[in-house]
Amino acid sequence: MDVIVLGGGLMGTASAFFLARRGARVTLIERNRIGTGATVASFGNIRRTGRHLSQLPLAHRSLGLWGEADKMLGRDVEFRATGHIRLIFDAGGLADMRQYAEAARPWGLELEELSPREIRARFPGLGPEAIAASFSPQDGSGNPRLIAPAFAEAARKLGAEIIEDAEVGKITYTGFGFVVSSSKGSFAADCLLNTGGAWGARIAAQFGEEVPLDARGPQMGVTEPLPHRILPVVGIWTRDKAHGAYLRQVERGNIVFGGAAERVPVGLDPGHASADPALLPAQLRAVARLLPAIAQVSLIRTWSGCEGYVQDMLPVMGRSATTPGLFHAFGFCGHGFQLGPGVGDAMAELITTNRCETPLDDFRVDRFNCAA
Structure with missing residues (x-):
């Protein structure tokens, strides 16, 4: 064939x-x-x-295939099953998380609910004002x-x-x-x-x-390297798109972040979007809610791309x-x-x-x- x-x-x-x-x-x-x-x-x-x-x-x-990728492809694609934590800051987010966790369980996804004390003990520095979080230990990130x-x-x-x-x-x-x-x-x-x-x-x-389908570009950014302390990918349960940030720290120490910024329309010819500097302050405030220490870090680069949204x-x-x-x-x-x-x-x-x-x-x- x-x-x-x-x-x-x-x-x-x-x-x-x-x-x-x-x-x-x-x-x-x-x-x-x-x-x-x-x-x-x-x-x-x-x-x-x-x-x-x-x-x-x-x-x-x-x-399952991500877990086999290095052996299957013959090279390290930096898949790390470090877990995925989603922080919760209000009652609406907590209700949404619990409803989703209950609905997803028959589909084979088990989410662990963390208390504020458990968040501080297991993931110090993350979301000090969070009232709860969900944690999925088998998920993670790749390059x-x-x-x-x-x-x-x-x-x-x-x-x-x-x-x-x-x-x-x-x-x-x-x-x-x-x-x-x-x-x-x-x-x-x-x-x-x-x-x-x-x-x-x-x-x-x-x-x-x-x-x-609409073509839109996300707004992404990366900071200077810091000591590597954040293992899981970090997100948020929220009904407010302005707070919908996420971040992860790569092994070299840089913090990659995105979300909490409107995705800009992209023309398919040539098909590339540029990050909008005007969106960056509000985006960084949302990221700092998840990780306050990022407010003291220098930003190296921002970028965008072209994604298809149905x-x-x-x-x-x-x-x-x-x-x-x-x-x-x-x-x-x-x-x-x-x-x-x-x-x-x-x-x-x-x-x-x-x-x-x-x-x-x-x-x-x-x-x-x-x-x-």
Whole structure:
């Protein structure tokens, strides 16, 4: 079986790897360089807490693969299962956390509730005004700059062809397969997998599948190195988006942070957003609520990217509803990093066996037509 994968972010490179591992002949086509889109702009959070419940089977599948990534890919992609803590500062956040924890338990996610005393004892310096927290010990973080290139290189070693800096032009369905014209030549295959990220809706539209997707850029930042003391990824349960910050400390000591700032609209041509300095003071105040010590630290860099947000905040994933041999995996709404390996494995299973052990019905591409 020949498969063309359009898009060289984490979803595309993971799919290429797992397809090649299942014996498919894979050509991956990326418009820029591998991993330079939404993947490299990612925070690197590997969390299951707070996900839509229907995403949890995919998130569980993916977490197992993150744990195997170093051995599977032959390099350290800095996955660290340091845990994921979400701080709570008010009664509304506490109620939301408890309701979610109860709902998620049948889906296989167990959250530990921490008291203020337990937070101070186990994670000193975090959220001194927090009234509670949730903790998921098996979650953690990974390095967004390493993971997509690692999957691409591992796929290449299995025989996949990885083509970068190739602008895709016309995509033709022949009735028996697909022909993709690009700035680096034409390619034919039995199947086409659309992992185009924020550009994925454009590809789907060429086959009569309209997806309500907006391209937006997050605001991220990183501080100077500090002594390494914060092990878990830190987030918050809150109903106020202005307080929705998150952070993690990398092993080199730098603190990476994001959230609590409006995601700015991004034009798909060229498809890059810039961080807005005017948003930074309020964002840092929200981060300091989680970690007061950050107020004394120098900021090194801020950045943004280009992410695809679907109207219902769920990804598009699975078979095309109009075209045999076409598959989609895009629109992960800024929280696809944890899901990436699981997405690649699930799509490879679906394409090569015509089945998938992980339920994908909630992510079908034609759900918007059904709602109309």
